[in-house]
Amino acid sequence: MSDTVKFLLGEREIPTHWVNLMADLPGEAPPPLHPGTKQPAGPDDLSPIFPMSLILQEVSVEPEIEIPEPVRDAYRLWRPTPLYRARRLERELDTPAHIYYKYEGVSPAGSHKPNTAVAQAYENAAAGIKKLTTETGAGQWGSSLAFACQLFGLECEVWMVGSSYDQKPYRRSMMQTWGATVHRSPSDRTEAGRAQSKHPTGSLGIAISEAVEVAAQDPSTNYSLGSVLNHVLLHQTVIGQEAIAQMEMAGEYPDTVIGCVGGGSNFGGLTFPFLRRVIRDGVKTQFIAAEPAACPTLTRGVYAYDFGDTVGLTPLMPMYTLGHDFVPPPVHAGGLRYHGDSPLLCGLVKGGLVTPRAYRQNETFEAAVRFARSEGIIPAPEPAHAIKAVIDEAQAARESGEQRVILFGLCGHGNFDLSAYDAYLAGELEDPEFSEADLESALASLPEAPALT
Amino acid sequence: MSDTVKFLLGEREIPTHWVNLMADLPGEAPPPLHPGTKQPAGPDDLSPIFPMSLILQEVSVEPEIEIPEPVRDAYRLWRPTPLYRARRLERELDTPAHIYYKYEGVSPAGSHKPNTAVAQAYENAAAGIKKLTTETGAGQWGSSLAFACQLFGLECEVWMVGSSYDQKPYRRSMMQTWGATVHRSPSDRTEAGRAQSKHPTGSLGIAISEAVEVAAQDPSTNYSLGSVLNHVLLHQTVIGQEAIAQMEMAGEYPDTVIGCVGGGSNFGGLTFPFLRRVIRDGVKTQFIAAEPAACPTLTRGVYAYDFGDTVGLTPLMPMYTLGHDFVPPPVHAGGLRYHGDSPLLCGLVKGGLVTPRAYRQNETFEAAVRFARSEGIIPAPEPAHAIKAVIDEAQAARESGEQRVILFGLCGHGNFDLSAYDAYLAGELEDPEFSEADLESALASLPEAPALT
Numbered sequence: 001m002s003d004t005v006k007f008l009l010g011e012r013e014i015p016t017h018w019v020n021l022m023a024d025l026p027g028e029a030p031p032p033l034h035p036g037t038k039q040p041a042g043p044d045d046l047s048p049i050f051p052m053s054l055i056l057q058e059v060s061v062e063p064e065i066e067i068p069e070p071v072r073d074a075y076r077l078w079r080p081t082p083l084y085r086a087r088r089l090e091r092e093l094d095t096p097a098h099i100y101y102k103y104e105g106v107s108p109a110g111s112h113k114p115n116t117a118v119a120q121a122y123e124n125a126a127a128g129i130k131k132l133t134t135e136t137g138a139g140q141w142g143s144s145l146a147f148a149c150q151l152f153g154l155e156c157e158v159w160m161v162g163s164s165y166d167q168k169p170y171r172r173s174m175m176q177t178w179g180a181t182v183h184r185s186p187s188d189r190t191e192a193g194r195a196q197s198k199h200p201t202g203s204l205g206i207a208i209s210e211a212v213e214v215a216a217q218d219p220s221t222n223y224s225l226g227s228v229l230n231h232v233l234l235h236q237t238v239i240g241q242e243a244i245a246q247m248e249m250a251g252e253y254p255d256t257v258i259g260c261v262g263g264g265s266n267f268g269g270l271t272f273p274f275l276r277r278v279i280r281d282g283v284k285t286q287f288i289a290a291e292p293a294a295c296p297t298l299t300r301g302v303y304a305y306d307f308g309d310t311v312g313l314t315p316l317m318p319m320y321t322l323g324h325d326f327v328p329p330p331v332h333a334g335g336l337r338y339h340g341d342s343p344l345l346c347g348l349v350k351g352g353l354v355t356p357r358a359y360r361q362n363e364t365f366e367a368a369v370r371f372a373r374s375e376g377i378i379p380a381p382e383p384a385h386a387i388k389a390v391i392d393e394a395q396a397a398r399e400s401g402e403q404r405v406i407l408f409g410l411c412g413h414g415n416f417d418l419s420a421y422d423a424y425l426a427g428e429l430e431d432p433e434f435s436e437a438d439l440e441s442a443l444a445s446l447p448e449a450p451a452l453t
Numbered sequence: 454m455s456d457t458v459k460f461l462l463g464e465r466e467i468p469t470h471w472v473n474l475m476a477d478l479p480g481e482a483p484p485p486l487h488p489g490t491k492q493p494a495g496p497d498d499l500s501p502i503f504p505m506s507l508i509l510q511e512v513s514v515e516p517e518i519e520i521p522e523p524v525r526d527a528y529r530l531w532r533p534t535p536l537y538r539a540r541r542l543e544r545e546l547d548t549p550a551h552i553y554y555k556y557e558g559v560s561p562a563g564s565h566k567p568n569t570a571v572a573q574a575y576e577n578a579a580a581g582i583k584k585l586t587t588e589t590g591a592g593q594w595g596s597s598l599a600f601a602c603q604l605f606g607l608e609c610e611v612w613m614v615g616s617s618y619d620q621k622p623y624r625r626s627m628m629q630t631w632g633a634t635v636h637r638s639p640s641d642r643t644e645a646g647r648a649q650s651k652h653p654t655g656s657l658g659i660a661i662s663e664a665v666e667v668a669a670q671d672p673s674t675n676y677s678l679g680s681v682l683n684h685v686l687l688h689q690t691v692i693g694q695e696a697i698a699q700m701e702m703a704g705e706y707p708d709t710v711i712g713c714v715g716g717g718s719n720f721g722g723l724t725f726p727f728l729r730r731v732i733r734d735g736v737k738t739q740f741i742a743a744e745p746a747a748c749p750t751l752t753r754g755v756y757a758y759d760f761g762d763t764v765g766l767t768p769l770m771p772m773y774t775l776g777h778d779f780v781p782p783p784v785h786a787g788g789l790r791y792h793g794d795s796p797l798l799c800g801l802v803k804g805g806l807v808t809p810r811a812y813r814q815n816e817t818f819e820a821a822v823r824f825a826r827s828e829g830i831i832p833a834p835e836p837a838h839a840i841k842a843v844i845d846e847a848q849a850a851r852e853s854g855e856q857r858v859i860l861f862g863l864c865g866h867g868n869f870d871l872s873a874y875d876a877y878l879a880g881e882l883e884d885p886e887f888s889e890a891d892l893e894s895a896l897a898s899l900p901e902a903p904a905l906t
Contacts, residue, residue, distance in 0.1 A: 002526050002529070003523075003526050003527075004526050004527065004529035004530050005529075006464065006529055006530070008461070008463065008464065010461070011459065011461065070456075073455050073456055073457050074456075074457065076455070076457035076458075076459055077457050077459070077829055088604075106559060108829045108830050108831070110868070147829055150826050150829070151541075151829060169871075169872070169875065170868075170871040170872065171871075172875075173871035173872065173874050173875040173878070174831065174868075174871055174874075176874070176875070176878050177822060177825050177826075177831055177871070177874045177878065178825060178826060178829075178831075179826055369630060372630050372631060373603050373630075373631060373632055376530055376561045376600055376603070376604060376631075377561050378561070378627065378630055378631075415563070415623075415627075415868040415869065416868065418622075418623040418624075418626035418627055418630070419622070419623065419626065421626050421627075421629070421630045422622065422625075422626040422629070425626070425629050425630065
C-alpha cells in the first residue's frame, strides 16, 4: 500500500461561503462591553478601527456568509490546501488509529493566517482605507497581513513584539520584502508604547495597544487583528470545510479533531464546520484544544470579562483569561502566547463541547521531531502542541486496541523556528513552568465588569 | 478576469518515466575520464561510490527510464507542483508577454532538490547501502538528502561549506531535525579536509572531496551528488514533463524557457523535455540559462576537461569550467557557486541550443523583490537570476509590441535567505564583480587532458 496518501481538491472546490457558527450556538452569547461605559459595545464603537463590512460579519447571525470573489481569487494562490493521511507516523507509533492532517503551511506566508489577512485587506481596500496597522509576535500574522496588503494595494504598518524583533529578524525581513513598515514594540511612536518603555522586551498586548492607537487617530487607517474576533475565525472556516470534503474523499469521518490554540483562529477555522454538524445533526465528535502549559488560558484561566490588549483600549470580551497583565514565559510558540482567547471558542469550552489540554515545551518539540522524521514536514512550534495531543491519542488507541480516526490541523511550517529545534536537539531548550504567583497578580488586574456564568 | 491563474495536475499525472535527453543528442558525447589514467571512465570506476542502478542511469541512452513506484510514492508528498501564470507581474511590467512559472518550492525542503534526493536514496537503500555522504553549500541539497534518507531509512552525513555553516545555521538545524549528521568543511575527519585547512571558509569543491573520500573507504557507504551528473538531471525531468502538461491546460506553448544554472539540475529538469521537442520535432523554442556574473561558468569559462571537486578525486568531465581551483565571491545564490557545469548542459550551450546570460547580485534581488511584491512568493536568490532574465525579456516584448509566452522555473522559496533580502533592502548588499585575475590563475590549474572541440 502507498505510504503517501494525499487528498487534493480542485480550485472550484474552494468554499464559496464562510461558516458562521454564531448562527447555531444555543442561547445568547454575552456581548463585548465598551471599555469605558461597560455597556454592550455596538457597531459604532468599532467603526473607528474596522470597516463596516467586517463589523457586520463580527455581529452576524447568518449561518453562512458569501466569500467575495476577489478574496476567493487570492485564495487560489495557495488553496485548496492538501489533506494528508499520516501513514508513516501511524507506522512509527504502531497504532491502529488513522491519522489525518490538514496542511496550511503551503501559503506564501507559511501558515493559515493569510486566510483572514486577504479577507480583511480586501474589505478595507473596498472601504477606501489606505493603510492597515497591526501587531505581531513571532511574525506569522504580520507577514501574512503584509502579503495581503501588497495584493490589495494597501500600506501596512506592523508593531512587532520587541523580544521577537531582536531574536527573529527573518520574519521582519519577510514583512519588509512585502513592502510593510515594521516597528519594534514598545515604540516611541505611540502613547501606549512610551508608557510601556519599562517593559523593553514588549508583549503582544502592548503591541496591540500601539497599533490600535495609531489606527484610531487617522480616518484613512484601520486596524487588523489576526485572531480572537468572530470575523477572523469566520474567515478561517475555509480550512474545516475543505477538510470535510477531503475526509469524504478518504471515506472516513474523524472521531477526534485536534488543533492548537493561541487566540483560537486556527482551531476555530478547522473545527467550526465539524462542530456545526455536532450541534445540528448530533454527530459525535471529540474536540481537543492544545495549548502551552506556559500560557494555559483555557486550562487555568478564569472565565471573565477582560481587555484584549494591555493598555485597555479594546472592548471587554467574555473569555477565559489569565489577566491582560499576564506576560507568558518566552516559549517558541509565539502564536500561542496570548492571555485570552476567542470568546466564541471560550463559550464552547465552557459548554463542554471542546476539551482543552496543556503541554510543556519540550514534549511538544519531541512530538514535532518525531513527526518531521516520519512525515517529512517540519512543523511550527504552535501545531507541535496539536501533534503532541495526536500522539497521546494514537497511543491510547493502541493500548485500547481501538480503531479511531484522528484529524488535526498542521497550521504552519517551522522554517523560521529552526533555532528552537536546534536548542531542542542540543538538549538546551527551556521548559518553563507556569507561575501561580504571576497568575494571581495578573488576575488581580481584571477590570470591574459583570460576572459571567 | 481572475488575477490568480494556477494550473494543477492530479496525482495520477505525476510522470511515470524520466526523460533521458542523452538518447536524442546528435553525435557522441565526450566521455568522462579517469582522473589518474585519463582514459574513458567506465561503470566500474564509479562503483565504489554509486550503486550500479544509478551508474546505469548515468550512462543510459534509453530515451525514457521508468520511475520506481516507491520514488513516485515519495513524490506524492509534494508533487505535482503548481504552474502559475504571473498575471500580477505581467500587469506590473505592463508587458504583452504571458509569463508562466513552475513552482518547486512546495517540497518539504523548499526546492527542486528532493526530486533527485528521493530517487538516489531509494536506489541506494535498494542496493543495501546504509549511509550516504554528501556536500552542501547553502544547505538546499544537504537538507533535501537528509529528508530523503529519513524516508528510506538511511543514515546521512553532510559536509557543509564552512562559511555557510557559520552564517546559515538554520539549514543545518533542518538537516539535523531530519536526523542527519552535519560537519563543517574543511573538517579534520578527512585527508582532503586536513589538507585544505588553510581555506577555513571552505568551498563546494573541498566539501565534495571530503564526502567522496569517506564514501570511497566504506563499502556500506555511498556518495550522493545534487547536480551536474546525467542521472541527477534525469531525475529532475519530472519538472519539465509536468510543465508541458500544464502549459497544455493553459492552451499555450512557451516561446522562451528560462532557468537559473549552478550545476544544471534545475535548468535541465525544466528544459530537457522541451528540448527533446526541439531536437525531435523541430519546435522553435529559445532557452536562456541565467547564472551569476560572480561565477560566470557558461559565459566566461573555457570548454575543457576538469575535475568536479577541488582535490581531484572525481573523474574529469567535459564542461565549461572556471578551473577547479576557482573560488567564487560569496554571493547569496550559494547553489550557483560552482566552478563547472553539467556536461550535458555544456554540450547544449556549445551547440547553440541554450543561450547563457550572467547577472549581477543586486539586479537579481531587485527582480526578486518586484516578483515577491506582485506574485506573493519570495524567491530564493538562485531563481532570482531567472526572474531577472524574465523581466528583461518581458520588457523587450513590451518595447517590440510582441506577444510572447515565457516560462521559467521558480525552483525554490527564499525563506532561508531573508538576511540577504534585508541587506538588499537596506542598500547594503554587496555586488561583487568577477575577477579576471582569479580566472587566469584558476585556469592555469586545469589538468592535462585531451582538448575538446
